[in-house]
Amino acid sequence: MASLPDEVLELLRDPASVKLLATVDPDGTPHLAIRPSLTVLENGELAFAEELDSSELSQDLVHAIWRDRRVTVGVSLGATVWQIRARLWRCVITGPLLKRFLLLARAERGPDADISTVWVLRADDVRDDSPAVRRLEDASRRPNAGSHLDRASLVRREA
Amino acid sequence: MTRSHEPGPREVAALHPEIPLFILLKMDLQRRGLRLTPAALEAVQDPLYDYSRSYVIYGQGDYVHTGHTAPKNAPGPLLLRDGTSVLVLAGAEYNNSYTVDHQDGRFLLYDGDEFLDEVDFSPRPDFYGKRTSRGTPMESIATARPQRIDINPYRFCHFWEGGNQCRYCAYFTDVTASKALADGKFPRQVDPEDIFETVREALKEPGRFSQIMLTSGADPRGEHTFDFEVDRQIEALQAIGRNFQGRRFASELIGCGYDKRQLQRLHDETGLTSYCPDIEVWDPKLFDWICPGKAKYNGRDWWIRSALDAVDIFGPGNVYTNAVAGVELAQPHGFKTLDEALASHFEACEFFAKHGVVYLSLVWIPWRGSQFHGQPQPPLEFYARLIKGLRDIKRAYGLTSVNDDYRHCGNHGDSDLERIA
Numbered sequence: 388m389a390s391l392p393d394e395v396l397e398l399l400r401d402p403a404s405v406k407l408l409a410t411v412d413p414d415g416t417p418h419l420a421i422r423p424s425l426t427v428l429e430n431g432e433l434a435f436a437e438e439l440d441s442s443e444l445s446q447d448l449v450h451a452i453w454r455d456r457r458v459t460v461g462v463s464l465g466a467t468v469w470q471i472r473a474r475l476w477r478c479v480i481t482g483p484l485l486k487r488f489l490l491l492a493r494a495e496r497g498p499d500a501d502i503s504t505v506w507v508l509r510a511d512d513v514r515d516d517s518p519a520v521r522r523l524e525d526a527s528r529r530p531n532a533g534s535h536l537d538r539a540s541l542v543r544r545e546a
Numbered sequence: 547m548t549r550s551h552e553p554g555p556r557e558v559a560a561l562h563p564e565i566p567l568f569i570l571l572k573m574d575l576q577r578r579g580l581r582l583t584p585a586a587l588e589a590v591q592d593p594l595y596d597y598s599r600s601y602v603i604y605g606q607g608d609y610v611h612t613g614h615t616a617p618k619n620a621p622g623p624l625l626l627r628d629g630t631s632v633l634v635l636a637g638a639e640y641n642n643s644y645t646v647d648h649q650d651g652r653f654l655l656y657d658g659d660e661f662l663d664e665v666d667f668s669p670r671p672d673f674y675g676k677r678t679s680r681g682t683p684m685e686s687i688a689t690a691r692p693q694r695i696d697i698n699p700y701r702f703c704h705f706w707e708g709g710n711q712c713r714y715c716a717y718f719t720d721v722t723a724s725k726a727l728a729d730g731k732f733p734r735q736v737d738p739e740d741i742f743e744t745v746r747e748a749l750k751e752p753g754r755f756s757q758i759m760l761t762s763g764a765d766p767r768g769e770h771t772f773d774f775e776v777d778r779q780i781e782a783l784q785a786i787g788r789n790f791q792g793r794r795f796a797s798e799l800i801g802c803g804y805d806k807r808q809l810q811r812l813h814d815e816t817g818l819t820s821y822c823p824d825i826e827v828w829d830p831k832l833f834d835w836i837c838p839g840k841a842k843y844n845g846r847d848w849w850i851r852s853a854l855d856a857v858d859i860f861g862p863g864n865v866y867t868n869a870v871a872g873v874e875l876a877q878p879h880g881f882k883t884l885d886e887a888l889a890s891h892f893e894a895c896e897f898f899a900k901h902g903v904v905y906l907s908l909v910w911i912p913w914r915g916s917q918f919h920g921q922p923q924p925p926l927e928f929y930a931r932l933i934k935g936l937r938d939i940k941r942a943y944g945l946t947s948v949n950d951d952y953r954h955c956g957n958h959g960d961s962d963l964e965r966i967a
C-alpha cells in the first residue's frame with residue numbers, strides 16, 4: 388500500500404474537499420461518483436460509505452473487488468487536485484467501521500439516514516494533478532511544446 | 547502444497563472464469579469446514595469476536611494437541627474481503643478443513659500451507675450477554691448473522707418422531723451447548739415475550755440488522771396439518787412486529803408447506819414479507835426417499851403447491867424454496883452422475899421461476915448426526931456449474947433474491963452471484 392503525503396491526508400479529511408470515485412462497469416463503461424464521506428482511516432486506508440447495493444457505483448465496486456481491478460479517487464479543493472489509484476480491499480457490511488460511518492451519516496442527515504456498506508481501499512499510487520503542478524512538469528519534460536505563444540508570460544507587449 | 551487433491555477454488559475459477567474466486571472459496575469453505583489454530587482460537591475470545599457460548603469448541607480433534615482442555619467460545623460467521631459471508635461453524639471440522647490463523651492482529655486463511663487471503667469474523671452483537679425480563683439469556687432466543695437476526699420459536703422437529711426426519715438433517719441433534727446457554731432450561735417453545743424483548747434490544751445497535759428470519763422444526767399437528775406450527779409462527783411474528791411502527795418489517799419465514807388459509811393468515815395477521823417452504827430435493831422419488839417426513843405430510847405436490855399459492859399472497863419474488871444441493875447424489879438411490887443432478891436442479895429452478903418462486907441452492911454437508919453422514923460430497927466444480935445455471939435461469943425470469951441475498955442470508959452461492967445485475 389502506498390503511503391499518502393500529508394497534504395493529501397489533510398485534503399481527504401477536509402469536509403470542504405470534493406471527493407470523486409472513477410470506476411468502470413463490467414462492460415468497460417466509465418462512471419464517476421461524488422462521495423463526500425470518503426476519508427482516510429488511522430491505518431492509512433481510504434474508506435467511504437455507500438448507501439445502496441443497487442447503485443451504479445456499488446455494482447462497479449463489486450466488479451472491481453471480484454476482478455482485482457483498480458479504481459481512481461480524485462480529491463480536490465480550489466486549484467489543488469490529487470489523484471489516487473487504489474485497489475478495493477474490503478467491503479464492510481457489519482462491525483465497528485460500518486457503525487462509525489453510519490453514526491456519522493445520522494449525525495449529518497438525521498436519525499433516519501442509512502448506509503449499506505463501507506468500502507475500504509488501499510492506495511497503489513498517488514499523484515498531484517493540480518493544473519499548476521502538471522504545467523510545470525510538462526514544461527520541464529517538453530519545453531516549448533503545446534503552449535500558445537500569446538501567453539502573457541511569453542509575449543513582449545508594447546508599453 | 548495444499549492438502550486437497552481435488553480441483554480447488556483456483557482451478558475451478560480457471561475453468562469457470564465468470565464465477566468470482568471469492569464465491570468459489572466460500573462454497574469450498576462450506577464443503578470442507580474450517581479449523582482455527584490455537585492463536586486464532588485465542589483471538590476470537592476477544593469481546594469483539596467472542597460470539598457466543600452457544601457454539602463452544604471443546605478440547606477435541608486437533609485441539610487436543612494444542613492444550614485447550616477448557617471449552618472456548620467460537621466466533622460468528624466468517625467474512626471474506628468482498629463482504630461474502632461464510633456460514634461455517636469454525637471448529638466443526640468435517641472434510642479436509644481450511645485453517646484460519648491469527649498473526650499481527652489479522653486473521654489469515656490457509657489451505658494446508660498455502661496462504662489464501664485475509665479474512666474476518668462477524669462481530670458479536672450487543673444483545674449477546676443480556677437477559678430478558680424473565681431472566682432468559684437473549685443469545686438463547688436469537689442468533690446473529692452479519693445482518694440478520696435468526697429466531698427458532700420452536701426447537702423441535704416432529705419429523706424425527708418415528709424416524710421421518712430428512713436424511714441429511716442433524717438439526718437439534720446436539721443441543722448440549724444450547725441448553726447450557728439457556729441456563730439448563732431449553733423449552734421446545736420460546737416465550738413470545740422473550741422474542742419481543744430480544745428483538746427490541748437487538749434493534750438498539752446501530753446498523754447491525756436489516757432482516758429477521760424465523761424457522762422452527764416441523765410440527766404437523768393441529769386441526770389442519772401444520773396448524774399448531776402456523777399459530778406459533780404468528781404469535782412470534784406478532785411479538786416481533788410490536789417493535790416496528792409500520793405494518794411490515796423485512797422478514798422471512800422458513801417453514802413447512804402451508805395451505806392457502808394458513809398463508810393468508812400469516813400475511814394478514816403479521817408483518818411478514820417473505821416465505822420459504824423448502825423443497826430440498828426436486829426429483830419425486832428422491833424427495834420421498836430423502837424427506838420422508840415431508841412425503842408423509844402431505845407429499846411433494848403439496849409442498850410445491852404451497853410455494854406457488856404463496857406467490858399470489860406475498861407477490862412474485864417474495865417466495866423462496868431451498869434445495870440442499872448434492873443430496874440428490876446420495877447413494878444408494880441418488881443420481882449416478884453430476885449431469886443428471888444438475889439437470890434436475892435446472893428443471894426445478896425453471897419450473898419455480900415460471901411461477902415467481904426463487905429457487906436457491908445450499909451446499910450439502912453430511913453432518914455427523916444425520917443419516918447421510920459419511921457419504922461423499924460432490925466436487926466444487928459441481929457447485930460452480932450449479933450456481934451459474936441457477937443464476938442464469940432466474941435472471942431470464944427477472945427474479946432476484948432480495949430476501950436471501952449475500953447480505954441477509956449469505957448461504958447461497960447463486961444469490962451471491964446476483965450482486966452484479
Ligand code: SF4
Pocket residue numbers: 703704705706710711712715716717762763764839
Ligand atoms: S423438516 Fe427436515 S430439515 Fe427441517 S428440521 Fe425437520 S428433519 Fe430437519
